Amino acid sequence: MNTKTPIDSFSFRRILARNVTLPLVIGVVTALVFVGLIAYLLSALRSVEHSERVIGNANEVMKLSVDLETGMRGYLLTGDETFLAPYKSGKAKIAVEMNTLLELISDSPIQVDRLRRIRALQGQWMEYAEAVIAQRRSNQEFLARVRQGEGKLEFDEIRREFLTFLSMEQRLRQERADTAESRTMLAVVVFLVLSLGLSGLLAYLGRRELLRLSDIYNDALEQRGKDNDVLQEQAWLRTGQTELAAHTSGQLGLPQLGRHVLDFLAHRLEVAVATLYVVDDDGSLRRTAVYGFNEQGVKDKQVFKLGEGLVGETAREKRLKHIKQLPQDYLTVTSGLGHGAPLELVLAPVNNEGVVNGVIELGFTHPVSERAKEWLHLIAANVGTSLEAALYRQRLQNVLEETQQLNEELEVQQEELRTANEELGEQSRVLEQSQAHLEEQKAALEQSNEQLAVQALSLDQKNMAIGQAHAQLEARAEELQRASRYKSEFLANMSHELRTPLNSSLILSKLLSDNTSGNLTPEQVTFAQTIYSAGNDLLTLINDILDISKVEAGKLELNPEAVPFDELLSSMKMLFGAQAQQKKLGFDVKVAPDAPPSFVSDRQRLEQILKNLLSNAIKFTDAGTVSLHVSTDAAGQVRFQVQDSGIGIADDQQQKIFDAFHQADGTTSRRYGGTGLGLSISRDLAALLGGSIELASTAGQGSTFTLVLPHSVPEHAPEAAPAAVAAPSAPQPTTKPAAAAAPKAAPAVKPVPLPTFQDDRDSTPAGKTGQRSVLVIEDEPSFAGILFDLAHEMQYRCLVAHGADEGLRLAEEFLPDAILLDMGLPDRPG
Structure with missing residues (x-):
């Protein structure tokens, strides 16, 4: 009181x-x-x-x-x-x-x-x-x-x-x-x-x-709290029903509906694993959706008969089952941090108008409250009604598809009948028109039958001849394709075989022209410089011919990537700014204000084209300005415009300069030099990138080459046109190049030759050295000897390997500061 x-x-x-x-x-x-x-x-x-x-x-x-x-x-x-x-x-x-x-x-x-x-x-x-x-x-x-x-x-x-x-x-x-x-x-x-x-x-x-005052109000608040608890309990149950109805609303299929129901139950009741079984037409219960199962759990038994197992018994008895203290190996709950067994299991039947049409099985890692079980009782009818609606939509969809298929077949048959009727009508009209001519043609047909027989025999003979010619053409096409492949493989192999002695000549001639010992006359130094220059020209020619062979054989693979204009133009300015300054030329590089910051293309091939165009512009310009401007046109294409104030190109030469080995100066004086392949390669590479090269020039007033590319490389880039025209390409580096990308024709593994000189491996302790070391992996003993002597001249210790396996072993053992690697090794590609 x-x-x-x-x-x-x-x-x-x-x-x-x-x-x-x-x-x-x-x-x-x-x-x-x-x-x-x-x-x-x-x-x-x-x-x-x-x-x-x-x-x-x-x-x-x-x-x-x-x-x-x-x-x-x-x-x-x-x-x-x-x-x-x-x-x-x-x-x-x-x-x-x-x-x-x-x-x-x-x-x-x-x-x-x-x-x-x-x-x-x-x-x-x-x-x-x-x-x-x-x-x-x-x-x-x-x-x-x-x-x-x-x-x-x-x-x-x-x-x-x-x-x-x-x-x-x-x-x-x-x-x-x-x-x-x-x-x-x-x-x-x-x-x-x-x-x-x-x-x-x-x-x-x-x-x-x-x-x-506090004591008086505390009593009132305590009574109000008890009333609120009861109201909140009822509100939680009703809110759960409403949210479930909203979560499963819409025209959902049976799998999607089951997944939505399990996702909502997992969130509402903190369920670890869950599955939904739906009654089939034959009375069995088939698993329709799962939540939280591992791979093995998904593969376990998916169909239960009525009265079979806990799932079947739940459906038969039409009442909720609450299983506590499950066996350790009953079911596994798996996450990224570990796995274990659920603590309790609840199986709840769902029904539609009193008829069970599914069972929900829930695994908990915590004790199940009475409130949760009461809520499962409340939503059983709602879930069952949703399942029945989804099953009805599924059956209705199946009937609709069958009806549509029958309608399509009926329409096809009706179209065929209509076509046949039209053909019959046309034939009737033709027959009526030709009825009058039949008698007149009868006599002519009898006379022409003999001529047709002779012509039929002649046509048979011609068809046989055409068939034989077609077979010969196919054989010839295969031979041409095989010859093209052999040519590409031959060029790739020959480029590697030529580069090895050529690199030896370049290195030796460079050492002679440096004349570090001072024992050569000026005339001998000039001879060595001439050999070095000629070797560089030959190396450039080999690289250009190899590029053309790759394009013709379709061996060039594109690697599309985002190409920022600022980085690309900075690279071009760094490469050609010094050359332009050396010739006292103005060199202008800029991007249009409305151009995007980047576009998608193969950066290596794009830079190769721009290098060729800029190199030619500087080479054929003695005074004035060379510029590179980037913009976009109305179609969204990117335009790289290389403009110079050089010698220009006559109208009758503007198509010929894209032919292979065509040079601006074909006389014996060869003022400008070059291989004559640069523009041919550039045109083919532009086609591979989905673009083209435009030319506008007037003799004596300079030229403008415009490379037009799409904003992104097409998925199937067009094949390059056959090699046709090129002005001198940009000079290639004189360092030892990598081997050609074209595959060699199944080279046999040759025995590793012994070195003809003494390397420094015996005097180099593994893992540490007082002097920097370089590892040479080269199967050609003479060239390896040249590199060995060159390393000693540059105050390096030198280790020599003649194969890939030996090179890997030496690299792991001695940990050199640098490695010179031949890309065409006998035992495996570099």
């Missing part, structure tokens, strides 16, 4: 006045005191902030002074105008910064006087700096003034004055901060004492009434 006395209205109003009105009044007073305190703090902060600004501006002026002195000294030491950049920039800013600083310290006469002295000293130093810089520009003697320390005294005095200026400002800032801190602390202490005192008094006076 509740014995607490209810509180009257007068006492309640008194409590409100004491605990609401009075705290509000005190709060207003406190707010006013707090606003005053904040106002004072803001004033103190403004004074400190003013000092900070003065110090910052002073530091900036000091930094500008140092930049002036540093720029001047850098220019005096190097004579490079770029070192005057900080000097010029500081000279333009220091006067503005000095005036700003004078305005900030206008309230301090001492600091104003000191800053004016600094400005005067700065002016004297600037006069000295301008004079010395002028002497350095006119190559007059200036070092004597620098050695005498002229200008140093003024700069040191400026530094000392600045340090004194900063020290005084820092002291003022500290004094202002200390004053603000002490006054603020005093105000805060007084404020806290008053606030805590009044708050304690109010708390003591109102505590008794509030405690009594």
Whole structure:
């Protein structure tokens, strides 16, 4: 029985006045005191902030002074105008910064006087700096003034004055901060004492009434809480039903519906594993959807008869089963961190109008509450109705598909009958028209029968001849394809075999032309340089011929990737800027403002085309400008425009220059050189990338080559046209190239020859060396010997391997600093 006395209205109003009105009044007073305190703090902060600004501006002026002195000294030491950049920039800013600083310290006469002295000293130093810089520009003697320390005294005095200026400002800032801190602390202490005192008094006076109110309201809240628990329980059950209905709404198929139901149950009841069985037409229960099963669980038994196992018994008994303490190996719950058995199992039948049409099996890793089981009872009819609707839609879909198939067959038959009727009608009209001519043609037919028999015999003979010719053409096509493949393989193999001795000649001729020992005459050095130049030309020709053979044989594979225009043009500018500068040509590279930042293409092939076009432009231009502009047209295609002011191309030569081995100068003088394959290869590569090369030129006025490419490489790039025309291609590197990509014709593994020289492996401890080492993997002993001698000449230890297996073993054992690798090794490709 509740014995607490209810509180009257007068006492309640008194409590409100004491605990609401009075705290509000005190709060207003406190707010006013707090606003005053904040106002004072803001004033103190403004004074400190003013000092900070003065110090910052002073530091900036000091930094500008140092930049002036540093720029001047850098220019005096190097004579490079770029070192005057900080000097010029500081000279333009220091006067503005000095005036700003004078305005900030206008309230301090001492600091104003000191800053004016600094400005005067700065002016004297600037006069000295301008004079010395002028002497350095006119190559007059200036070092004597620098050695005498002229200008140093003024700069040191400026530094000392600045340090004194900063020290005084820092002291003022500290004094202002200390004053603000002490006054603020005093105000805060007084404020806290008053606030805590009044708050304690109010708390003591109102505590008794509030405690009594609290006891009265606690009883009411406790009763209200019990009522809320019951309502929340009912709301949880009804909300679950509503959310399940929304989750399974729509025209879902049976598998999708089952998956939606299990996903919702797993989320609502924290289920670890779950499965749904649906009754088939034969009365068996077939698994339709699963949740949380591992691979083995998915493969387990999927069909149960009525009364078979727990699933079948649940359907037969039409009641929920709750199994506790499952065996350890009953079922496995698997995740990325481990696996284990569920703790409890619940099997719930679902029904449609009292008829069971499915069973839901749920595995829990925690005890199942009564609320969860009650909710499963409530949703059984909802899930069963949804399953029945999905089954009905499935059966209806099957009937609809059968009906559509029958309709299609009927339409086909009707179309065939209509066509037949039209043909019969046409034949009837033809028969009626020809009836009158039959008698006249009868006699003519009898005479022509004999002629037709003779012609039929002749046609049979011609058909046999045509068949034989067709067979011969197919055989010839196979022979041509085989010959093309053999030619590509031959070129690939020959390019490798030619490169090995050619690289030896290049290296030896380069060593001779360097004449490090100084024992060759100038004429012999010239001979060696001629051999080196001719070898490079031959290597370029081999690479170009190999590229053309790859294109013709269809062996080039494209690797599409995003190509940023900025990176591509930077690479071209780096490669050809020096060449253009060497010939005193202007070289302009830019991208149109409306062009996208990148596009998709094969970057290696694109760069090969641009290198050929830019190399030709620089080669055939003696004066003027070479430019590379990138833009997009209305169709979204990317246009690379290479324009020069060189010799130009006559109209009758504009198609011929794309022929293989066609050169701008075909005479014996060969002013321009080159292989004559660059433009032919470029045109074929452009076709592979799905684009083309356009040419506009006038003899004597320069040329414009435009490479037009799609915004992305097509999935099936068009085949390249047969090799036709090329201007001299870009020079290839003279280092040893990789072997051709075309496959060799099943080379037999030849025995590894023994070295004809002594390498350094016996004198190189495994894993460490006092000298850098290089590993040469080369099956040609003579060329390996050349590389061995070259490594020693460059102060390297050298290890030599004649096969891939031996090279791998030496690389793992000695860990060399570098490896020279032959791409065409006898035992396996490099």
